[in-house]
Amino acid sequence: MTNMLSVKIWRGGSEGAFTAYSVPSQDSQTVLDVVTWVQRNADPALTYRFACRVGMCGSCAMTVNGVPRWTCRTHVSKVAKDGALTIAPLTNLPVIKDLACDMEAFFDKWQRADGRFVPSKSRHDAIPAIRPDGSKRVAADEAIECINCAVCYAACDTVTWNVDYLGPAALNRAWTLVNDERDAGQKSRLEAVTADGGCLSCHSHQTCHELCPNQLNPTRSIAGLKRTAASAWWKGDVR
Amino acid sequence: MYASCIHRLSGIGLAMFLPAHFLVLGLALSNEAALDGALRWTDQPLVKLAEAGLVFLLTVHAVGGIRLLVLENLPWRDGQKTFAALAVGCSALVTFTFLLRVF
Amino acid sequence: MTALRLYVAQRLTAALMVPMIAVHLVTIIYAINAGLSAEEILSRTRGSVGWGGFYALFVICAAIHGSIGIRTVLQEWTLVRARGADVLSVVFCVTLLILGMRAVVAVVS
Numbered sequence: 001m002t003n004m005l006s007v008k009i010w011r012g013g014s015e016g017a018f019t020a021y022s023v024p025s026q027d028s029q030t031v032l033d034v035v036t037w038v039q040r041n042a043d044p045a046l047t048y049r050f051a052c053r054v055g056m057c058g059s060c061a062m063t064v065n066g067v068p069r070w071t072c073r074t075h076v077s078k079v080a081k082d083g084a085l086t087i088a089p090l091t092n093l094p095v096i097k098d099l100a101c102d103m104e105a106f107f108d109k110w111q112r113a114d115g116r117f118v119p120s121k122s123r124h125d126a127i128p129a130i131r132p133d134g135s136k137r138v139a140a141d142e143a144i145e146c147i148n149c150a151v152c153y154a155a156c157d158t159v160t161w162n163v164d165y166l167g168p169a170a171l172n173r174a175w176t177l178v179n180d181e182r183d184a185g186q187k188s189r190l191e192a193v194t195a196d197g198g199c200l201s202c203h204s205h206q207t208c209h210e211l212c213p214n215q216l217n218p219t220r221s222i223a224g225l226k227r228t229a230a231s232a233w234w235k236g237d238v239r
Numbered sequence: 240m241y242a243s244c245i246h247r248l249s250g251i252g253l254a255m256f257l258p259a260h261f262l263v264l265g266l267a268l269s270n271e272a273a274l275d276g277a278l279r280w281t282d283q284p285l286v287k288l289a290e291a292g293l294v295f296l297l298t299v300h301a302v303g304g305i306r307l308l309v310l311e312n313l314p315w316r317d318g319q320k321t322f323a324a325l326a327v328g329c330s331a332l333v334t335f336t337f338l339l340r341v342f
Numbered sequence: 343m344t345a346l347r348l349y350v351a352q353r354l355t356a357a358l359m360v361p362m363i364a365v366h367l368v369t370i371i372y373a374i375n376a377g378l379s380a381e382e383i384l385s386r387t388r389g390s391v392g393w394g395g396f397y398a399l400f401v402i403c404a405a406i407h408g409s410i411g412i413r414t415v416l417q418e419w420t421l422v423r424a425r426g427a428d429v430l431s432v433v434f435c436v437t438l439l440i441l442g443m444r445a446v447v448a449v450v451s
Binding site: 251265268281 | 353356357359360363364366367370371374375377378379380381383384401404408411412415434437438441442444445447448449
């Protein structure tokens with residue numbers, strides 16, 4: 001007889017409850033596999049998000065045994081406690097249904113942090129040369145592999161305490177652009193990330209760093225933003 | 240997370256203590272005897288222990304604060320948990336020295 | 343006050359207080375020697391421009407640093423929101439400045 005996992009999955013919106021399922025255990029099984037098994041074999045009405053299943057798209061993050069994780073690359077054997085799994089939607093975001101959250105606030109904050117490239121040249125200009133070993137390029141490289149999964153946002157205590165806080169992902173994105181020598185939106189971005197709820201609200205708990213599935217370190221990026229902001233203040237460029 | 244909770248709680252503790260600290264010292268404004276009276280109250284063993292607690296709060300807030308200033312203003316270093324533990328260790332040492340002197 | 347000014351003010355006062363706290367702790371541990379007396383404290387501070395200046399600067403830094411910290415704590419951990427936290431932290435800052443300066447005058451003059 002196969003071993004069974006005892007799985008509890010959140011059902012409903014912000015008001016809801018956990019429902020228990022018994023799921024066959026398999027080798028190399030991921031948490032997303034478990035959720036998929038439940039939808040296909042136990043309850044087709046179960047709602048959840050996923051797309052690529054290989055850790056590229058960032059859509060399948062959920063709270064697994066109390067910790068936000070990318071479920072497609074999280075093995076059950078690593079996180080189950082005595083064959084038990086509790087799977088809930090991400091925290092710090094409104095629940096739509098079951099395991100799907102409303103990501104709007106998360107993405108809006110990317111925009112509020114000016115997390116978009118502002119071109120400084122046209123197609124008629126020569127392409128600027130960026131040395132791969134330049135210090136700014138290296139700093140951007142360290143922060144650039146974000147897949148927008150919102151694990152850091154769900155893990156962040158400061159987001160929980162201050163709903164206006166931009167959060168680790170948006171600020172990390174802003175930091176990569178601060179280090180982009182071709183970008184022409186620096187002043188407005190610096191004003192955006194130093195406003196109320198910006199990088200200066202970060203308490204450096206480093207939960208984002210600890211849980212980021214791509215091992216990024218948003219706390220380090222935010223510290224970089226704080227340094228940039230403090231020196232810009234010193235020069236009188238921002239107030 | 241634990242480090243920042245220690246930092247915040249010690250900060251709150253110190254902020255609550257400061258007005259009392261200033262009021263007691265302000266007693267010297269009227270006369271020396273009044274300040275001396277308040278200081279005699281601090282001779283009780285329990286008050287001495289509470290003072291050691293304050294010394295710990297001040298040290299742990301200061302050393303933890305240095306860790307934050309370094310983290311925010313100098314290039315990133317890994318091993319922040321070790322630094323946070325060191326901060327608590329240093330504070331325990333300073334508090335212990337205080338206890339040795341006060342009793 | 344912008345968020346950036348508050349941030350810079352809190353970190354600058356923090357950096358200033360690092361050496362001051364070290365001096366303060368050494369003084370505490372040196373002076374405590376199994377008890378304190380008013381005479382002992384006042385003999386050190388009365389008429390001393392150095393100690394007077396030191397403690398006055400310490401009080402100013404602590405009032406600024408502490409009130410910015412309290413503002414954040416109120417916003418994040420209590421139901422007091424932005425405006426209320428601003429008012430309460432200014433009140434706290436002014437209270438600390440008045441009581442602190444009074445204490446400095448008391449031990450120096």
